[in-house]
Amino acid sequence: MFVVSLLLGGLILCPLILSAFFPYFWTDLVYHTKLLGILLKFVSRRRRRPLFLALDRFLEQVETRPNKTFIVFENKRYSFKDTDKESNRIANALRVASVVNPGDTAALFLLNEPAFIFCWLALAKLGCACALLNSSIRARSLVASFSCCRGAKVLIASEELQGAVEEVYEDLQQEGLTTVFITSEELRSSRVKSLTRAAQESSDAAVPQTLRANVSFTSPAVYIYTSGTTGLPKAAVINQTRLLAGLSVLASNGVTHTDVIYVTLPLYHTASFFMGLLGSIETESAKELCVYAKALSRWWKGENVATTEVSEILLMLDSIEAANVYGVKVSGHGGRVGMAALKLTDGMEFAGSATYEHVKNLLPAYARPRFIRIQDELDVTGTFKQVKGQLVKEGFDPNLIQNKLFFLDESKQTFVPMTEEIYSSIIKGHMRL
Template sequence: MFVVSLLLGGMIICPLILSVFFPYFWTDLVYHTELLRILLKFLSRRRRRPLFLALDRFSEQVATRPNKTFIVFENKRYSFKDADRESNRIANALRVASVLTPGDTAVLFLLNEPAFIFCWLALAKLGCACALLNSSIRARSLVASFSCCRGAKVLIASEELQGAVEEVYEDLQQEGLTTVFITSEELRSSRMKSLTRAARESSDAAVPQTLRANVSFTSPAVYIYTSGTTGLPKAAVINQTRLLAALAVLASNGVTDTDVIYVTLPLYHTAGFLVGFLGSVETGSTIILRRKFSASRFWDECRTHKVTVIQYIGEVLRYLCNTEQRASDKEHDVRLAIGNGLRSDVWREFLKRFGRIEIREFYASTEGNVGFLNYAGKIGAIGRISFLHRKLFPFALIQYDTERDEPLRNSRGLCVEVPKGQTGLLVSKITEIAPFVGYAQNEQQTEKKRLRDVLKHGDVYFNSGDLLRIDHDNFIYFQDRVGDTFRWKGENVATTEVSDIMSMLDFVEEANVYGVQVPGHEGRIGMAAVKLMDGAEFECKKTFDHVCRFLPVYARPRFIRIQSSMDVTATFKQLKLKLVEAGFNPSMTSDSLYFLCEREQTYISLTLSVYQQIVSHSIKL
């Protein structure tokens, strides 16, 4: 009897002791059990023969749930079987056209539409990789993005993007383009072909598996573009192994085939493609696909389609919090929100207003080899670290010299780790489990991301370019980015690319671009300090037309500061710190300031009155 009482007492007391001294013990245990399960499943798939790829998981879903709704887009529904047939038609059309052979790369320049998914499936069935171009890019950026995939000859574009392709058609030809397919019946040029018509006239018979016989785990599967400090877009190589691992993201967060996923983020982005689309391929869940995010229609569509899972970047949830309050705000079926970049105050406001939705904030980058997940729900944190996580994916936070723009090193030439509570540069060891493939046709930028002799002589780490901090409870927080990039509207903007575009104006001698904070807004918005040619005047309308032609909306400098000279270092690097601190406040400088006014379609003088309207949100950005 005494022994039984002792055991019962222990069963009651032990959990209480654990909850007091180790408050996250059970949460950690559940997460790490799931982490090991995912790893074992991944390794099991890696051992299967013939090779088991992400495409094969889609084929399994077609076989087990052919009539289950896979995609809902506007007024149309597509089952898994429908998607399989549509992608077969596209693949067979491309085979008949003899424009692609196994191992080739095709370029997708598509908006969010079912054709995006069907085209990727078709190319995967043909044993081809594909590059996912940002649908906002134009002119020089479009040509540069295409040229990243050396050897690409085929481009598939949306009907609405024909004009952008036509504008640089000759330049694309010089980069090797031979064929342009448009996902429409209507064509604006005889130099383009209708993929819609060709697919309709093609068979929906299965594509021979022999076409992808030479595909290996190291074969490029997708190229996803990311902006770095060099300016023009870089194509991060996502190989078949990375694609296979990406299948687990939604499933590891409890998503099942009963869930309905609302995908409003661009499919050309890592979040939309790897998390939203491939996550649904793994789980067999339904995708509600939208062309663009709409804050005003968001919750109505969630209710209409009985959405249970939403994706976000920080801005998305802020936009939702800024909409007019309704009595129905908490009347929905959404139970899970997964994404990154969520500010603490927005996090709290979102939960208060829209109800008890589980937030799964994570940290990851397109080309990176480490990620974190805030599975414990700690507001403001991007993840939680542990011994097991560090063992599988070794990383460190190291001291960083922001003035010299490089890591600090000790007398032995090694990097110095920061203690808990202090901010450091995230670097992660490049291993077989955590590889870094790099950028297509850009070994110079690939090498710049490799940091050598970090903790031991001879080791190699991936340089994330992000400054993070770990608290004493082992939660990790994002602090800032290093280098010449800033983030606005969920997009990374390379300042050197914007500077180059600004310098194309014939009255601009030099432009120094940087990001400035605006109260109440996520990230930093673009601002350019400009030195004019001798005797020249700033031309407001011409500048407006120029940036609108060559830059996507999120990269256009909203503020311009006219300077008589540029501050530079001894090595002629532009100084930004004082400019960033002054921001766009007219009272902080005697220089002339201008604001990009979309209503008047020009740059206008940034007076104190305009400044106050921006800060008070009377003028929307």
């Protein structure tokens, strides 16, 4: 009887003692129990036959919660069923056009819009991988990103990005491009096709599962690109196993079907794709897509900038002999703001308007240098590497720098001479960069 009483007393006292000395014990226990359940679910899915992929989880949700809101974009809402049908139309349109086969890779050059999700699902249903191109890249970066796509022949672009594709169309063809689809009925060129029109004319019937019969857990699912801080963008291959594991990202943080995920990052980003898309598929939560603002504060922050690429683009101008691109701190701005030290070609002057038009046409807004410093010579190390430290330290203060300084003035569409008045306005936050 004594032993029984002792055990009962222990059962009563233990929780109280744990709560007193380890106040988060029970919270941690519940959380880790949940994590264990998520892990066991992943292991169970990995053992299912036929293979259970991230796409199959989406199709499960279509069956169990067809009318549950899945995407919110501006004034439109798409349920799981709506999304399934839209992706079927795109998949069937691509099949009719005979432009992709199971195992192929297609490139998505899309903004944050429902078409991004529709196209990814459509290609997954066809047994194809997707290369998620950064929608801000232009010129050589766009060509280089496409060339990483392992034999991709198809590129799907947003209506707003037609111009960027047209600029390098011939270069993309040399990399194997055969077909460009635009997510719009309005086309600017006869060299591209309307995916919107093709989808509208196609069936929303389910795509045969046999098309993805040869997909394995090691098969490439998506290509997500590095920001290219030391050069041009490079593709990281995400296979089907990692995509399946990515389903649990939001579930492990307590997100449920009653939540709405506000997706402010572009979907081509790893965090956005895994948390904003895959995570909401698993948890049945809705996602509200935000059109991604190209803020300058992304310099070395949310969006890394390839300084070597910016330099190369500046060097395309005949008036510039050498360029050293770096970032400087500006009070009130996250990350750094772009600046370039330039050595001009002998006998030539800095052309503010021409330089502005050049960087505007070839660089996304966040990558354009806001400040220009003209030097007689650019400092280099003994191994001919450009010296940036002192330039970064001196910044763009006309009181400290004897060289000519220029500021990118969006309102005047040119680089204007830096004055103490402009400098003061920037420092005080009165002038928006």
